[in-house]
Amino acid sequence: MFISFEGIDGSGKSTQARLLAEALHAAGIDVIHTREPGGSPGAEEIRALVLEGDPDRWSAETEILLFTAARRDHLEKTIRPALASGKVVICDRFADSTRVFQGVTRGDLQDKVNRLHDEMIGVEPDLTLLFDMDPEIGLSRAKGRQTSEERFEDFGLEFQEKCRAAFLALARQYPRFTVIDAARDIELVAEEVATLVKTRLGA
Ligand SMILES: Nc1ncnc2c1ncn2[C@@H]1O[C@H](COP(=O)(O)OP(=O)(O)OP(=O)(O)O)[C@@H](O)[C@H]1O
Ligand SMILES: [Mg+2]
Numbered sequence: 001m002f003i004s005f006e007g008i009d010g011s012g013k014s015t016q017a018r019l020l021a022e023a024l025h026a027a028g029i030d031v032i033h034t035r036e037p038g039g040s041p042g043a044e045e046i047r048a049l050v051l052e053g054d055p056d057r058w059s060a061e062t063e064i065l066l067f068t069a070a071r072r073d074h075l076e077k078t079i080r081p082a083l084a085s086g087k088v089v090i091c092d093r094f095a096d097s098t099r100v101f102q103g104v105t106r107g108d109l110q111d112k113v114n115r116l117h118d119e120m121i122g123v124e125p126d127l128t129l130l131f132d133m134d135p136e137i138g139l140s141r142a143k144g145r146q147t148s149e150e151r152f153e154d155f156g157l158e159f160q161e162k163c164r165a166a167f168l169a170l171a172r173q174y175p176r177f178t179v180i181d182a183a184r185d186i187e188l189v190a191e192e193v194a195t196l197v198k199t200r201l202g203a
Helices: 012-028 043-050 060-084 095-101 110-120 133-145 158-173 186-201
Strands: 004-005 031-035 086-092 127-131 177-181
Touching: 004 012, 004 043, 012 031, 012 127, 012 186, 031 060, 031 127, 043 060, 060 086, 060 095, 060 110, 060 158, 095 158, 127 158, 127 186, 133 158, 158 177, 177 186
Parallel strands: 004 086, 004 127, 031 086, 127 177
Antiparallel strands: none
């Protein structure tokens, strides 16, 4: 089972992905926890290019290519081998983040994103959890961390508002989505996520 975690910056994806991986591991389920951009040595090198530096360092079009290159490497080296050996794959962001960040919020590029995705990636998660919340809170959470990976946070609040709406639109379009209210306490969210995934796994 391939599960992706999606949502705006600071919505708690990385926190919840870690907690779910721990919960599944404790239940004796073979799981890997990986992330995008990154998740394989080559893709982690691309990560620094896209997440650090000036917001206008890359155009949306150039980003689509960089993210897709990173995703292809991640798929080849990490995701496919893990699924083939029967593991549950928890992926912190996947193609929906590209659909939103590069495809919708800076001009109407979603068609290009989808065509490149179909050509080069061609897989979707079995389940996508959308961590939905007010971007103002998300951005203040995200800004509270000490990190140099703030290129997208630096696009500002209005950008994050557009992202939220675009993620919710994808959730209406694709039945693989489940929307999670991410504004609640960490433990409450984690409990809902673990129950949902264990039910799907029949565990
Ligand atoms: N439910 C929550 N309530 C309060 N704080 C939270 C909650 N979930 C996460 N946090 C805190 O908010 C910050 C952002 O969380 P996290 O890094 O998990 O978000 P993210 O969605 O992975 O962000 P990004 O998209 O930037 O990677 C962290 O400092 C985390 O400890
Ligand atoms: Mg994160």
